[in-house]
Structure formats: structure tokens, C-alpha cells
Amino acid sequence: MNVPEVVRNKALARGAADWLDRLPELADELAARWRLRLGRVFDGATEALVLEATLPDGVPAVLKLSLPGMARDELTVLRLAGGDGCAKLFHADEALDAAVLERLGRSLFELALPLRRRHEILVGAAAAVWRPAPGVGLPTGAEKARRLVEFIPATWEQTGRPCSERAVEHALACAARRRAAHDDERAVLVHGDVHQWNALEAAGGFKLVDPDGLLAEPEYDLGVIMREDPLELGDPLERAGWLAARTGLDAVAIHEWGVIERVSTGLLCERIGLQPVGRQMLAAADRIAPAKRA
DSSP states (O other): OOOOHHHHHHHHHTTOHHHHHHHHHHHHHHHHHHTOEEEEEOTTOSSEEEEEEEOTTSOEEEEEEEOTTOSHHHHHHHHHHTTSSBOOEEEEEGGGTEEEEEOOOOBHHHHTOOHHHHHHHHHHHHHHHOOOOTTSOOOBHHHHHHHHHHHHHHHHHHTTOOSOHHHHHHHHHHHHHHHHHOOTTTOEEEOSOOOTTSEEEETTEEEEOSOOOEEEOTHHHHHHHHHSOGGGOOOHHHHHHHHHHHHTOOHHHHHHHHHHHHHHHHHHHHHHTOTTHHHHHHHHHHHHSOOOOO
């Protein structure tokens, strides 16, 4: 079975070599249980093996086998969304980190639409997911900020300091502010990874796949849009302002989540060899980081 290189690298980084070895057997087991007809492997996934599948009634679907321990929050989001804004969930086995989802069309990336149109689509898809969801066991925005405060400096050292210390310090300061600003009463269900590879054509528009799943301020999702397209970033405050005007949300929060996501994701891409996007994100982070005071 041809596992995409990025998925294989992530599995090995997480100590999941046994999972890689078991994938063919696991796919066959689930296909038999859910009476699926399996097809080709999709090569664009980064944290799961995704195979073309067909349900017994002929409905097109995909079988997704996520890295061990990574499906619980995603499945929670998909169940809560109920096919609104995210792909519809047909079957799931949380213990095996497996799911059968509706098969969608081309990604927004493949369509090569103008930047502003891409952002309009991504904002609309993200907003369809936003809803109150207290007590469902998802991590909060505050917890995510805390984890990234630990992740960023550690990964910066592990990857040979591929961006400036100024960029790291800027991201950590923004994370501290977003953690302090978290408000359980304002928090909503957010997708957590809203970008053009995760937005796929669906009947009547686009749906999102691969949710991370958080209970956070909705600005978090727009921060992910901020981190994307680093070569077209321009003035980040202008982009944050446009996103804020489009949604009625806070431009400062959007910008700060973008700073955090740009650095943390760039460092992750460095670690797993996802290039050139990792270098591009970190170069953008270096460009916008404030100068250190004397």
C-alpha cells in the first residue's frame, strides 16, 4: 500500500511504525465490516491514509485511517457539524481512528482561484461550523495556546533555529495574549485548520475536511487563513482587517492567531519535510516580527 511520504514521516516521528505495518490489514478489516469497495490511495493527505471507497448502495465515499490517537476530536467535530460545513460522516471507529466520509470534489487549491475569492469561500465554510458546543470534551483555545507556547521553542531548537528569535518571541507573546483572552461563554466549535487544501467542492459550494476541533474564539479559524498563502501575505494587518470586516470579528485577535499559526506550522513543516511552504511561512514570520528593543 502506497502511503504518502508526509504521512509516513509523521507516523515515524510519532513512533507509529507498527501502525504503518498494519495499514493494509486494517483497511481490509474495515472494508469488510462496512461493506466498502476500496479504490486508490489519495496522495494529498498529511496525517492519515485516505482511500477511495464506495458504500454498498453505490454512494461515493472515502475511508480515512488517521494516525493513532488523532481521530477523536475530528470525529467529535464531524458528529456535531452533521454535514454542515464539514464532510458528512457515515461510519466511525474511534478506537481504530477510522472513519468513512462523503467523497467530495476538487480542493480549492486545485481550482487556483484569486486570493480574495479563496478567502471568501474559506470564511463561509468556517462560519458554517461555528456553533456553541459546551461540554463535548474538545480542547479550548486557551489549551491550544498553552500547547503552542511549549511546541514553538522546542521545535525551533530541534529544527536548527530556521527562523529568527524575533519571530519566535513575537509568536509566544501573541499566544500568551490569546490564552489570557479565552472566554468559555464566547467560545464556539471551530474547525481549527481552515485552508485551501482542506476545502473541497460539494453540492452547492464547499465543505471542509480534516478538522482539528477546538472550543475557541472564532477568530482562531481566521488566524489559520492568515498564516496561509505566505508569498501573497502583503500587509498582514490589511488581511486581518478584511477578515474582521467580513465576519464582524476582532482584527487584533485574527492577526495574533495568524502570527502564532504561521510560526508553529512553519516549524512543523520544517520538522516533517513539507517544503517549500515551511520555509515560506517562516520567512513571512521573520518579515513581520517587530525589531528587538535595544
